[in-house]
Amino acid sequence: MSTRIAFLKGHGTENDFVIVPDPENALDLTPAAVAALCDRRAGIGGDGVLHVVRSAAHAEARGMAAEAEWFMDYRNGDGSIAEMCGNGVRVFARYLQYAGHVTEGDIAVATRGGVKNVHIAKDGDVTVGMGSARLPQGDVTVSVGERSWPARNVNMGNPHAVAFVDDLAHAGDLLAPPPFSPATAYPDGVNVEFVVDRGPRHVAMRVHERGSGETRSCGTGACAVAVAAARRDGADPAVTGTPATYTVDVPGGRLLITERPDGEIEMTGPAVIVAEGEIDAEWLEMAVR
Numbered sequence: 001m002s003t004r005i006a007f008l009k010g011h012g013t014e015n016d017f018v019i020v021p022d023p024e025n026a027l028d029l030t031p032a033a034v035a036a037l038c039d040r041r042a043g044i045g046g047d048g049v050l051h052v053v054r055s056a057a058h059a060e061a062r063g064m065a066a067e068a069e070w071f072m073d074y075r076n077g078d079g080s081i082a083e084m085c086g087n088g089v090r091v092f093a094r095y096l097q098y099a100g101h102v103t104e105g106d107i108a109v110a111t112r113g114g115v116k117n118v119h120i121a122k123d124g125d126v127t128v129g130m131g132s133a134r135l136p137q138g139d140v141t142v143s144v145g146e147r148s149w150p151a152r153n154v155n156m157g158n159p160h161a162v163a164f165v166d167d168l169a170h171a172g173d174l175l176a177p178p179p180f181s182p183a184t185a186y187p188d189g190v191n192v193e194f195v196v197d198r199g200p201r202h203v204a205m206r207v208h209e210r211g212s213g214e215t216r217s218c219g220t221g222a223c224a225v226a227v228a229a230a231r232r233d234g235a236d237p238a239v240t241g242t243p244a245t246y247t248v249d250v251p252g253g254r255l256l257i258t259e260r261p262d263g264e265i266e267m268t269g270p271a272v273i274v275a276e277g278e279i280d281a282e283w284l285e286m287a288v289r
Contacts, residue, residue: 007276007279014251014252018048069108070096117129132265133265135154143180158220161193162193165194177189178208
């Protein structure tokens with residue numbers, strides 16, 4: 001009899017994930033296995049994999065086990081490892097609630113970007129404390145075809161280049177990573193956000209996520225966009241002393257981003273579990289050959 005591997009499918013503003021519960025870190029999720037799971041035609045399909053592991057059972061998270069019982073071992077759709085995924089943390093928390101590991105209220109989740117504080121509200125929305133942004137110095141340019149734009153370099157535990165454009169269609173098909181310069185700005189690649197204004201403190205964005213292509217949403221990207229917009233608008237909370245809240249529309253829905261004067265950023269949005277089932281381990285083994 002073949003071995004069965006449990007999985008679930010979830011999304012946050014249509015940024016979708018294959019969830020693989022593995023509390024004791026017993027599964028060998030190779031990059032090829034992750035890519036096979038995320039394949040939208042031959043696999044389950046997703047922008048990435050949320051590997052659910054107890055912090056104490058994972059070498060990268062053991063040092064955070066005293067603060068957070070659970071570690072989000074996040075992988076991009078191509079199998080590469082990412083530091084953080086904002087929408088992923090919300091869906092991860094929703095899974096923990098769905099599985100009975102946690103209840104409504106405040107929980108802590110370990111990630112490669114550090115421990116994230118999460119609040120599961122009664123109305124269903126999930127708020128994640130995303131930490132603070134770093135704004136590396138230096139000019140950055142991103143381009144699509146013949147067009148190019150200056151971009152704000154924002155690091156949310158992973159790197160972002162935020163470009164304000166006149167029309168989201170100018171981002172093109174986003175099938176390939178948009179070129180950027182200088183190359184030294186992002187030695188490990190970058191998530192690129194294209195942003196237009198919709199109203200006062202209200203923007204819309206499209207994003208190319210490194211390792212996944214264009215996604216329907218990107219939580220860290222939405223935070224980076226809000227930070228860049230606040231600096232552009234003269235609304236830096238560290239300067240004004242007042243929190244700055246931006247509504248950020250993504251193709252898959254809407255996120256609310258608040259940056260506080262102390263630099264801490266909170267992201268609020270939906271998180272949904274849509275299905276659960278089992279993977280045939282033999283299929284997965286064959287898929288990666």
